[in-house]
Structures are given as C-alpha cells and as structure tokens.
Amino acid sequence: MKPHSLCAAVTITMATLITNAAWAQSTTVISATPVHNVVLVHGLYADGSSWAKVIPLLQAKGLHVTAVQNPTTSLDADVAAVNRVLAEQDGPTLLVGHSYAGMVISQAGDNPKVTGLVYIAARAPDAGEDYPALTRKFPVAPASAGLKWSTDSYAKLSESAFVTDFAGDLPKAEAETYYAVQQPMGKAITIAKTTVAAWHDKPSWYAVSTQDRTINPDLERFMAKRMKAQTIEINASHVSLLSQPQEVANLILEAAGQDVSKP
Incomplete structure (x- = not known):
C-alpha cells in the first residue's frame, strides 16, 4: 500500500471510531434502580391534583x-414537605418534580432513600446558582408577563397567562379548572437557591416540553444536558403531565426500572 493510501485509510478508520464512540455516548442508557415507591412533587401555580x-x-x-x-x-x-413524605416511604424511592419542583427535588434528592430523579419541564439549577440569572441567558418565556403580585407578597398567574402560556395545549375548560386551584407563590421562592444539586450524584431523567411558554425549551435542554440526564422531548406545553400523561408516565416507569414495552 502506498504511503498516502495508508494515511487515508488510517484517517478514515479513526474518523469512524470517533463517530461510533460519539454515537455510543449519546445513546447510553442510564441504569435505573428498580423501585416500588414514587413521590411526585408539583410546581408553582398548581397543586397535587x-x-x-x-x-x-x-x-x-x-x-x-x-x-x-x-x-x-x-x-x-x-x-420540608417532601422530606416528610420521604420519611414515610418503606425503601428506595424515585423522586419526580415538575417545573419549580425541580429545585425542590434537587435539594431533597440528597435523602438516602432517593435512588433517582425525574424532571418534567423542570428547573434544575446547580447548588448555589442564581436561577433567575440563568433564565436571562435565554429568550424570556411569555408566561412571566402574566405574573401578578398581591400586597402580601404572594403571586399568581393571570387567567389569560395560565390558560394560554402555562396550560396552552389543554382544552380551555380543563385549563380553567386547573386555574381555579392555582396556589399562590411566596416571594421567598424568587430569590431561593438550592444548597444541594442531587443530580450530580443520582441518576436523572428529563422530559423537555417543546412548546413550553413558561420555561424556555432551550433552557430545559441546557439543564438536561448539563446534568447528563436521560432525556426525551414531548410535543407539549409546560403541563405535559396533564396533556401527555402517558409519555410522562412512561419516562417515570423507565426511571423506576420497569420495561415500558410490556403491557
């Protein structure tokens, strides 16, 4: 073989190896610890329903x-509310958080009972990170314009912002029902910083909502990639857990160590 042919062959082989390695890394599946207990944590402007x-x-x-x-x-x-529930679990537990609850599970996920974390269109700042500053690195999500503060330092989304930007892919009547049970947000949450980011040490999964108007989808992708989470994308608004519950459930089941292909 001529020298230049040998060089070309080596170059092609190395490129193939690098490409295959990159593909293998991008498709690596996180190992899930089978669990019996799942704790679900709701975000802002919502409740457990x-x-x-x-x-x-x-x-x-x-x-x-x-x-x-x-x-x-x-x-x-x-x-504290999450830790009270974790104390009642009888063994390994999967912790799931939607939206703001991503911060909650990142902090509470340090609990030794927690074996994995699932983020549904959720915040996932690092320990001590300024989340509002992080959001400003991406285009502003429209829902924020509908935040209304009361005189006692609590906030809610306006009806229009809730129906259009928070739960935009639900039928209007259903979105209005969830608007009726909206919980107010304490002002302390706007400046809160986690002291722990359990996703550094626990296996993590993330569902990006591609039509999200409450958290920018590119911010969700950034946070999921940074935590090296097993990630899926759902064509949904911020409330994929309501508009695409089977997709969300499947991700949780996968993280719980179950084979979702079996009926």
Missing part, C-alpha cells in the same frame, strides 16, 4: 405513589 392523570398509570404498574402537597411559600418549606 396536577398529577391526577399520571398517578393511575403508575399505580396500574404496581407502584406505590404519593403526591406531595407543597405550600409553595418558600423553598425550605417545600423541601
């Missing part, structure tokens, strides 16, 4: 499911 469509899908697979009722007054209060 936001998991109403996902819960029966998980229970049908034999999982023990608990939905936390966060006060959404402060990060510390919400983490």
Whole structure:
C-alpha cells in the first residue's frame, strides 16, 4: 500500500471510531434502580391534583405513589414537605418534580432513600446558582408577563397567562379548572437557591416540553444536558403531565426500572 493510501485509510478508520464512540455516548442508557415507591412533587401555580392523570398509570404498574402537597411559600418549606413524605416511604424511592419542583427535588434528592430523579419541564439549577440569572441567558418565556403580585407578597398567574402560556395545549375548560386551584407563590421562592444539586450524584431523567411558554425549551435542554440526564422531548406545553400523561408516565416507569414495552 502506498504511503498516502495508508494515511487515508488510517484517517478514515479513526474518523469512524470517533463517530461510533460519539454515537455510543449519546445513546447510553442510564441504569435505573428498580423501585416500588414514587413521590411526585408539583410546581408553582398548581397543586397535587396536577398529577391526577399520571398517578393511575403508575399505580396500574404496581407502584406505590404519593403526591406531595407543597405550600409553595418558600423553598425550605417545600423541601420540608417532601422530606416528610420521604420519611414515610418503606425503601428506595424515585423522586419526580415538575417545573419549580425541580429545585425542590434537587435539594431533597440528597435523602438516602432517593435512588433517582425525574424532571418534567423542570428547573434544575446547580447548588448555589442564581436561577433567575440563568433564565436571562435565554429568550424570556411569555408566561412571566402574566405574573401578578398581591400586597402580601404572594403571586399568581393571570387567567389569560395560565390558560394560554402555562396550560396552552389543554382544552380551555380543563385549563380553567386547573386555574381555579392555582396556589399562590411566596416571594421567598424568587430569590431561593438550592444548597444541594442531587443530580450530580443520582441518576436523572428529563422530559423537555417543546412548546413550553413558561420555561424556555432551550433552557430545559441546557439543564438536561448539563446534568447528563436521560432525556426525551414531548410535543407539549409546560403541563405535559396533564396533556401527555402517558409519555410522562412512561419516562417515570423507565426511571423506576420497569420495561415500558410490556403491557
């Protein structure tokens, strides 16, 4: 073989090896620890009823499911609420958070009972990171314009922002029902920073909502990639757990160590 031919062959072989290695790395599946317990944590502008469509899908697979009722007054209060529920679990537990609850599970996920973390269109700042500053690196999500503060330092989304930007892919009547149970957010949450980012040490999964108007989808992708999460994308608004519950349930089942291909 001529020298230049040998060089070309080596170059092609190396390129193939590099490409194959990159593909293997990008398709690596995170190892899930089989669990019986799943704890679901709701985000802002919602309550535990936001998991109403996902819960029966998980229970049908034999999982023990608990939905936390966060006060959404402060990060510390919400983490405390999750830890009270974790204390009641009888073994390894999967912790799932939607939206702001990503911060809550990142902090509470340090609990030794927690074996994995699932983020549904969720915040996932690093420990001590300024989340509002992180959001400013991406185009502003429209829902933020609808945040209305009361005189006692609590905020809610306006009806228009809730129906259009928060739950935009739900039928209007259904979105209005969830608007009626919206919980106010305490101002302390706007400046809260986690002291722990459990996703550094626990296997993590992330569902990006591609039509999200509450958290920028590219910000979701950034956070998922940074935590090296097993990631899926769902063609949904911020409330994929309501508009695409089977997709969300399947990700949770996968993280719980179940074979979702089996009926």
